[in-house]
Amino acid sequence: MRSVVQRVKRASVKVKGETVGEISAGLLVLLGVGLKDGESDIAWMVDKLGGLRIFEDKAGKMNCSLQDSGGEILLVSQFTLYGDCRSGKRPSFTAASPPDRARVLFEQTAEGLRSKGFIVKTGIFQAEMDVELINDGPVTILLDSEKTF
Numbered sequence: 001m002r003s004v005v006q007r008v009k010r011a012s013v014k015v016k017g018e019t020v021g022e023i024s025a026g027l028l029v030l031l032g033v034g035l036k037d038g039e040s041d042i043a044w045m046v047d048k049l050g051g052l053r054i055f056e057d058k059a060g061k062m063n064c065s066l067q068d069s070g071g072e073i074l075l076v077s078q079f080t081l082y083g084d085c086r087s088g089k090r091p092s093f094t095a096a097s098p099p100d101r102a103r104v105l106f107e108q109t110a111e112g113l114r115s116k117g118f119i120v121k122t123g124i125f126q127a128e129m130d131v132e133l134i135n136d137g138p139v140t141i142l143l144d145s146e147k148t149f
Contacts, residue, residue: 001041001105002081004030007054007139011074013123014130021121026071027052028133031109032081033102034095034146041145042105046112049073054139062139072119076131077106099126 005027012022029049034041055064055071066073079102083091097105103125113120123129 001034001037001045001109001145002032003045003049003143004078004081005049005052005054005141005143006133007136008074009134009136011131011133013074013076013121014132015124015127020129021074021076021123023072023074023119023121025069025136026073026119027066028074028076028131030076030078030081030131031106032078033097033105034082035097037097037105037145039108042109042112044145044148045109045143046116048143049113050116050118052141054141066118067116072121073113074121074123075106075110075113076123076129077102077125 008026008028010024011028012019014020027049050067051065053065054062055066055069057063079093079096082093082096084095085091106125110120110122
């Protein structure tokens, strides 16, 4: 499971011009699901996202987590995070999970975050979406559950 995590002042996602998810300060998480991903990847991602210390404390240092800051999460599906460009110029997406399975894992990740007490908004799975954000910092972190060692 891969994600691009951006600390934001605000973020929203629109489908066909209609806002379907919007948050104030918190995290915009673009989440991709891979072929090999399962429950342990969901648990790892939920734990990592909730505990990632990328929010500033009173001294201006990144010591606070999303839970400490009281921020929200905008979770957006992003299969293109599994695009492989090592061969040629056109990305291959063979490492991305098929849509039906990816949808289940995406939804389980959202529910896992909600079960930890986070406010989670989402886009619409497999829809063409317009994502807007104001990146705070900017702070952008890449997470990959396969790279845990």
